[in-house]
Amino acid sequence: MAMDALHRSLGVHRVLEPAGVLPQAAARLDADPRIGPDEVRIAVHRLNLDAASYRQLAEEHGGEGDRVRAAVLGIVERRGKMHNPVTGSGGMLIGVVDEVGDDSPLGLEPGQQVATLVSLTLTPLRITDGLARWDGRSEQVPAAGTAVLFARSIAAVLPEDLPQEVALAVLDVCGAPAATERVVHRSGHRPSVAVLGAAGKSGCLSLAAARDARAGRLVGVVRDEREAAALRAARLADEVVVADATDPLAVAAAVGPPVDVTVVCVDTPGAEHGAVLATADGGTVVFFSMATSFSAAALGAEGMAADVTMLVGNGYTPGHAALAMDLYRHSPGVRSLIEPRVRAS
């Protein structure tokens, strides 16, 4: 690809300052709703602010809704995107496809309801209703306006057969099952698989993906007996065991014979060494937790002379959104674990 086509596909042409950086690194984007040939315009219906970003804004403004709303409007006006300058985080948005450029590779059509799976920190955004329907007291922001997707943005069409909250909950973690499927598929004949944090959203979807990819022995590791009972009832794993993911020897003992693939879906720090110890020589560990420490993983494997391949879980694999939705639709076990979480939130 020529360099200017690469730049366009990443949205570099929308960067106003500083020139020549990627949109996420930009101080200000051009949010003009007129789209180029490889872009897509979305009519925005709702912003889902990143939890850390909303919390910071609420604290800074003493929890006063009007002031929080004014702050969000100010950021979007100033930066051309909802990129909290303190937390550095954004969120995602829901809307309807409004116009699709002739050269857009995203496969979208006008009228489709979509959720963006790339961060608001790199999405050109214009608000046209002053956020009049938002009281400033929740991360869920009803909004009217426009957003622009680039050739290399990611948006998922929201399915009509699932409640929007369910679809968003599944899309939020759809990278994990897609990557798990790929790793299991590449790990030879019926590899054994352990999932740490197996009763959570990404964990149960990863178990289902591993089984779909013809895993052999399938072990779900959870933190307590309550989760174990729920996971056993869901019938997603051959074995369900309880262990503190931050205790390496306890994890290894609970998993038993080391497995070919370990998938880390726990959201607490300190799970790196247990994952490595639970994995057989020549095996693979996939880290999906944002709490993963790069150095703890690298030095831990070295310190235990563990010949394992360690993967940084990539949130993007082609087809990841559709795969996760299908797993949800076709696995009663996955539904039994995710539905209560959606209802509770």
Place this chain on the structure above:
Amino acid sequence: MAMDALHRSLGVHRVLEPAGVLPQAAARLDADPRIGPDEVRIAVHRLNLDAASYRQLAEEHGGEGDRVRAAVLGIVERRGKMHNPVTGSGGMLIGVVDEVGDDSPLGLEPGQQVATLVSLTLTPLRITDGLARWDGRSEQVPAAGTAVLFARSIAAVLPEDLPQEVALAVLDVCGAPAATERVVHRSGHRPSVAVLGAAGKSGCLSLAAARDARAGRLVGVVRDEREAAALRAARLADEVVVADATDPLAVAAAVGPPVDVTVVCVDTPGAEHGAVLATADGGTVVFFSMATSFSAAALGAEGMAADVTMLVGNGYTPGHAALAMDLYRHSPGVRSLIEPRVRAS
């Protein structure tokens, strides 16, 4: 492996407190020089303290050599290992193999001069000379005493044909070329490869390893013209280009057509996005820099819709030390880049 054999191989039986953790996490180890059947005793000749650890000790004790020496002796006496409680770091040691248990899998023989490649933070250590030959003013600590290796420790026999300083400099980074060789070998027919930080120790060894593994087009990325001249003279890459590794678009432009494998050997933060952008869809990025941010890598790839496999560089691959030594011996280009660094240090 039965759980108690696993525990023994990792040295858990040497942990005095708290019970049941791995040696690195222990407050205190049993440094008794009498070895078990799967252990090895080393007669210690020198400790190389971790730079961060030495600096902290020197600052805490006002740079006074006698006090620094007393502090190191106190730590080893109290903890049974040289594990700086403030920095959490250790270092490595050089010595001679003294006794080898019948069941040790390390393949060592008495009389061999070795360097430990696992951290001092998990190595049982006893000092017997009061560090009388050390003035406390350098990270290099002449010492007499004993250390114990477990079944899953790693020690490299120091070659007789290379100066000790050269061998240590190469061993320090030997994980990178071994992992690079493996990834290139697994990446199909003559994959193209880019190395960021290609003129450094781990970078030039990784280039040589990639060529040995039958890489196709080989690109070395360096930070300035001085490094570029040195790398061109070393003839380790087909193309040598200059780019700021923390500028993603500059890296992508410098590398040109995206490569199948990108190896990150720069020691500054912020190289994640450039590495991802320089890599073709379906390709692999190997992160060897301890400055790598897990979340920057994961979110960056997602934000750019990049379908790349990202690996946490594992410092351990079987045979890594011998491979790195061989690359050094047989590649005049590698020697031309590493020798000046050793002389300068």
